[in-house]
Amino acid sequence: MLVRHVLWALPDPDDALGRWTRLLRTPGTMLLVEGLWGTGAGIASGTCRELVLRHRSRADVVPLTDPSLWGKEISDERYLVISRS
Numbered sequence: 001m002l003v004r005h006v007l008w009a010l011p012d013p014d015d016a017l018g019r020w021t022r023l024l025r026t027p028g029t030m031l032l033v034e035g036l037w038g039t040g041a042g043i044a045s046g047t048c049r050e051l052v053l054r055h056r057s058r059a060d061v062v063p064l065t066d067p068s069l070w071g072k073e074i075s076d077e078r079y080l081v082i083s084r085s
Contacts, residue, residue: 001023001024001028001030002033003030003031004032004033005033007048008031008034008035008042008043009043011044014051024085027085028051029082029083030056030081031080031082031083032080032081033078034048035077035079036076037077040060041051042076042077045061045063045079045081049061049080049081052081054067056085057085058085059082059083060082060083061079061080062079062085063077063078063079064080074080
């Protein structure tokens with residue numbers, strides 16, 4: 001399952017993660033591309049990881065800082081959370 005820049009905007013991210021986890025087949029991989037942008041919108045990687053760990057046994061954060069991913073240098077937090085069962 002791949003989710004990109006959605007979790008932070010949901011009214012109940014914890015509930016959404018629970019539902020998404022139940023939809024995954026075993027073994028299932030969840031990929032969340034999120035960030036905490038310079039505008040103040042988003043979700044910090046630590047918070048996102050903690051939310052995932054409420055529903056899954058593993059959550060690894062990978063920073064996405066390479067300018068080629070965004071077309072420019074970035075100064076805010078952009079990351080990928082990988083959760084494999």
